[in-house]
Amino acid sequence: MQGFLLSATVYLAAAVVAVPIAKRFGLGSVLGYLIAGVVIGPSVLGFVGAERQDVMHAAEFGVVMMLFVIGLELEPALLWRLRGALLGLGGLQVLGTTVAAGGIAMALGLPWSQALAVGLILALSSTAIVLQTLQEKGWMKTDAGQKSFAVLLFQDLAVIPILAVLPLLAVTPDLALAPAAADHASGASWAEHLPGWQRALVTLGAVALLVGVGRSLVPALFRVIARARLRETFTAAALLLVIGIAVLMQLVGLSPALGTFLGGVVLATSEFRHELESDIEPFKGLLLGLFFIAVGASIDFLLIGAQFLVVAGLVAGLLAVKALVLWLLARGARMSHDQGLLFALALAQGGEFCFVLLSFAEQNAVLPSAVGKLLVAAVALSMAATPLLLLFWERVIAPRATSEPGAEREMDTPEEEHAVIIVGFGDFGSSVGRLLNASGVETTVLELDSDRVEVLRRLGLRVYYGDGAREDVMRSAGAERAKLVILCLGDAEANLELARSIRKHFPQLTILARAAGRLAAYELIESGVTHVYRESIDSAMRLGVDALRLLGRRGHAAWRAAQHFRRRDEENMRRLAAVFRDRATHLSLAREAIADLEASMRADGVSGAASDDTAWDAESLRREFGG
Amino acid sequence: MPRPVLILFAHPSYEKSRVHRRLARAVRDLPGVTLHDLYEAYPDHDIDVKREQALLVAHEVVVFQHPFYWYSVPPLLKQWMDLVLEHGWAYGSHGHALRGKALQVAMTAGGRDMAYGPEGFNRHTFREFLLPVEATARLCGMTFNAPWVVSGTHAMTDAAIAEAADGYVALIRRLGEG
Numbered sequence: 126m127q128g129f130l131l132s133a134t135v136y137l138a139a140a141v142v143a144v145p146i147a148k149r150f151g152l153g154s155v156l157g158y159l160i161a162g163v164v165i166g167p168s169v170l171g172f173v174g175a176e177r178q179d180v181m182h183a184a185e186f187g188v189v190m191m192l193f194v195i196g197l198e199l200e201p202a203l204l205w206r207l208r209g210a211l212l213g214l215g216g217l218q219v220l221g222t223t224v225a226a227g228g229i230a231m232a233l234g235l236p237w238s239q240a241l242a243v244g245l246i247l248a249l250s251s252t253a254i255v256l257q258t259l260q261e262k263g264w265m266k267t268d269a270g271q272k273s274f275a276v277l278l279f280q281d282l283a284v285i286p287i288l289a290v291l292p293l294l295a296v297t298p299d300l301a302l303a304p305a306a307a308d309h310a311s312g313a314s315w316a317e318h319l320p321g322w323q324r325a326l327v328t329l330g331a332v333a334l335l336v337g338v339g340r341s342l343v344p345a346l347f348r349v350i351a352r353a354r355l356r357e358t359f360t361a362a363a364l365l366l367v368i369g370i371a372v373l374m375q376l377v378g379l380s381p382a383l384g385t386f387l388g389g390v391v392l393a394t395s396e397f398r399h400e401l402e403s404d405i406e407p408f409k410g411l412l413l414g415l416f417f418i419a420v421g422a423s424i425d426f427l428l429i430g431a432q433f434l435v436v437a438g439l440v441a442g443l444l445a446v447k448a449l450v451l452w453l454l455a456r457g458a459r460m461s462h463d464q465g466l467l468f469a470l471a472l473a474q475g476g477e478f479c480f481v482l483l484s485f486a487e488q489n490a491v492l493p494s495a496v497g498k499l500l501v502a503a504v505a506l507s508m509a510a511t512p513l514l515l516l517f518w519e520r521v522i523a524p525r526a527t528s529e530p531g532a533e534r535e536m537d538t539p540e541e542e543h544a545v546i547i548v549g550f551g552d553f554g555s556s557v558g559r560l561l562n563a564s565g566v567e568t569t570v571l572e573l574d575s576d577r578v579e580v581l582r583r584l585g586l587r588v589y590y591g592d593g594a595r596e597d598v599m600r601s602a603g604a605e606r607a608k609l610v611i612l613c614l615g616d617a618e619a620n621l622e623l624a625r626s627i628r629k630h631f632p633q634l635t636i637l638a639r640a641a642g643r644l645a646a647y648e649l650i651e652s653g654v655t656h657v658y659r660e661s662i663d664s665a666m667r668l669g670v671d672a673l674r675l676l677g678r679r680g681h682a683a684w685r686a687a688q689h690f691r692r693r694d695e696e697n698m699r700r701l702a703a704v705f706r707d708r709a710t711h712l713s714l715a716r717e718a719i720a721d722l723e724a725s726m727r728a729d730g731v732s733g734a735a736s737d738d739t740a741w742d743a744e745s746l747r748r749e750f751g752g
Numbered sequence: 753m754p755r756p757v758l759i760l761f762a763h764p765s766y767e768k769s770r771v772h773r774r775l776a777r778a779v780r781d782l783p784g785v786t787l788h789d790l791y792e793a794y795p796d797h798d799i800d801v802k803r804e805q806a807l808l809v810a811h812e813v814v815v816f817q818h819p820f821y822w823y824s825v826p827p828l829l830k831q832w833m834d835l836v837l838e839h840g841w842a843y844g845s846h847g848h849a850l851r852g853k854a855l856q857v858a859m860t861a862g863g864r865d866m867a868y869g870p871e872g873f874n875r876h877t878f879r880e881f882l883l884p885v886e887a888t889a890r891l892c893g894m895t896f897n898a899p900w901v902v903s904g905t906h907a908m909t910d911a912a913i914a915e916a917a918d919g920y921v922a923l924i925r926r927l928g929e930g
């Protein structure tokens with residue numbers, strides 16, 4: 126326990142010190158973690174040692190979680206759109222890199238079987254580093270970002286057949302016993318020993334189970350938990366879900382990362398999407414950070430020092446070959462010049478699976494240990510180089526990119542995707558939401574009553590279970606990119622709380638808030654909300670108009686009176702909001718305001734119009750011209 | 753510009769407009785020009801009379817920019833006239849607020865020029881149809897300029913609309929220079 130706490134202290138302290146510094150200098154968090162790893166690693170301070178391997182294994186789970194979160198953000202429709210890039214670009218990338226890297230390995234004197242193994246292993250790139258960096262820079266939605274993502278996904282798929290093929294490449298095939306390596310990619314799969322067709326069935330069955338359970342059972346379960354309103358239970362359930370999927374995938378010999386990704390995609394359309402995302406997010410971030418630190422710590426500077434030129438050549442060669450293959454693919458896919466370069470630089474490194482596969486290959490006597498060690502060093506360094514390459518792209522290449530000839534900005538089309546978040550979807554919120562939807566504006570809706578969420582979803586409305594008061598939930602609902610947030614909670618206190626927290630965390634959002642009554646409106650105005658809507662004033666006015674008409678007033682006069690009254694009342698409310706804390710002043714000013722308003726409204730008996738409404742009034746004309 | 757120009761723009765369905773959208777955009781950022789979008793400001797037709805009168809006082813040239821609807825102006829512009837041009841302020845023995853200012857109509861019409869004349873389908877010229885506006889201007893002591901009309905909008909090409917927009921910019925500039 127003490128040892129554990131001590132290492133935890135070292136790792137956390139390294140992260141806490143290094144990451145802010147790296148970010149301060151614009152290097153991004155990944156580089157910060159890597160540097161932290163190098164510093165605490167055996168080559169510099171030597172704070173961490175034997176447990177490094179375990180940390181690496183645990184931390185690889187960060188990748189699994191990351192793919193779950195990415196899956197959550199990715200709706201099935203988008204995945205379907207990426208299928209071309211996934212199979213085409215991904216397939217060609219793995220093939221092309223294998224051939225090129227393998228060819229070079231052969232030219233360097235490795236036998237063909239080893240060369241092929243090297244090629245296959247080096248074809249993979251680092252999902253963790255690339256996606257983390259792309260997300261941090263906000264490049265996921267760019268052309269290069271989407272295509273990189275597709276290629277990485279294909280690579281994750283390709284790990285499985287590569288694992289199957291590697292043992293066949295062993296120098297003496299009978300040495301290649303199926304290893305019970307504790308790594309996550311092959312793992313303790315019992316399906317491994319089944320005949321091929323049974324294995325295929327089991328795999329298909331597992332995927333079907335995942336999709337089926339994800340669709341029906343999981344949301345039902347979360348609904349029960351949500352109803353209990355126990356936040357930690359929800360978090361625990363979210364973790365259980367991710368880990369459960371990973372274990373299931375391991376059992377049938379599929380990649381856990383891919384399984385959780387699929388699980389994420391299945392849940393992307395469920396109401397728990399945002400809540401799940403924000404619950405998993407911190408774990409994912411921490412584990413990924415640990416993983417990067419472990420990579421940094423695993424860089425063997427002794428080996429690098431001893432064979433400096435060889436390692437340097439390997440790193441440069443690896444980056445150059447991969448980037449070249451990627452760049453050719455980008456050309457073929459007609460990506461623009463700068464996006465093509467970003468794509469090529471982003472994926473040029475070796476990946477975390479390389480470590481797994483290299484040790485697997487060594488165990489299976491496919492690769493001699495000397496080659497394995499060199500390649501591990503080269504891959505780790507190429508990973509460390511990636512944030513620098515992307516920094517180079519950002520600072521040097523991107524600024525020179527010829528921007529698209531700017532189409533004239535349409536100033537009259539306000540809609541953009543999900544520019545609006547609605548919190549609270551009772552009668553009030555849903556009326557607002559339906560008006561917006563009917564007008565072609567997409568909204569993201571958060572509601573905390575899970576029963577109501579279920580009913581609304583049955584009606585075909587896109588509503589998410591989520592607590593708008595939680596900053597992280599708002600964030601994953603898109604608060605940073607949205608324009609408006611509409612607060613429609615029935616509980617005035619909660620609504621006010623929410624308005625305050627949004628003003629603090631998302632100052633760029635324009636808030637429109639429902640107010641239960643005058644007092645609620647005062648408080649909202651006081652907290653800086655300008656768009657405040659008392660929930661009963663409009664229906665009260667409509668009722669009043671009808672009452673006047675039933676008493677014999679003409680429709681237009683009654684309606685003008687209400688319009689007039691409403692405007693004046695609104696002005697009064699805003700004036701009084703400034704003094705409402707001072708009871709005495711408020712009371713006397715309010716009394717005055719009411720009297721004023723009534724006097725100005727007092728209808729003259731004849732027309733029924735308010736006396737200070739001179740519109741369409743011919744009285745003065747009669748006086749001047751009536752003679 | 754020595755003479756500030758107030759454009760009272762009245763179009764109930766700006767989103768669907770082809771011509772006015774281009775005209776409005778062409779002039780909205782000219783120096784010395786205030787483009788006042790009435791249907792945007794008063795979706796409920798609840799016109800703020802004091803504010804409108806203040807705007808009028810602050811400008812020398814007033815432009816009614818609108819499509820021709822049923823041989824007349826759109827209803828909100830008519831409501832604006834009813835409510836803002838008050839007796840005792842705009843006209844009458846004590847109403848001199850607008851005296852000496854200029855009124856310009858800038859209008860689009862679906863029908864072609866040849867339909868608007870004694871021999872044409874509609875029997876009257878645009879200027880004749882706009883007599884109520886002209887008379888209003890005279891009553892308020894304003895000079896009424898000959899209406900500027902883009903006609904035949906139903907069959908207008910994009911190029912022709914762009915040309916009309918250039919013409920509109922020239923007109924507004926001229927008015928501003930006095």
Ligand SMILES: Cc1cc2nc3c(=O)[nH]c(=O)nc-3n(C[C@H](O)[C@H](O)[C@H](O)COP(=O)(O)O)c2cc1C
Binds near residue numbers: 822823
């Ligand atoms: C309700 C309505 C009434 C119209 N009345 C006339 C008319 O009396 N005479 C005419 O020439 N065009 C008439 N039009 C055609 C409009 O003037 C024409 O569509 C408009 O000027 C085009 O400008 P826009 O593209 O900016 O909307 C009418 C159109 C509408 C919708």
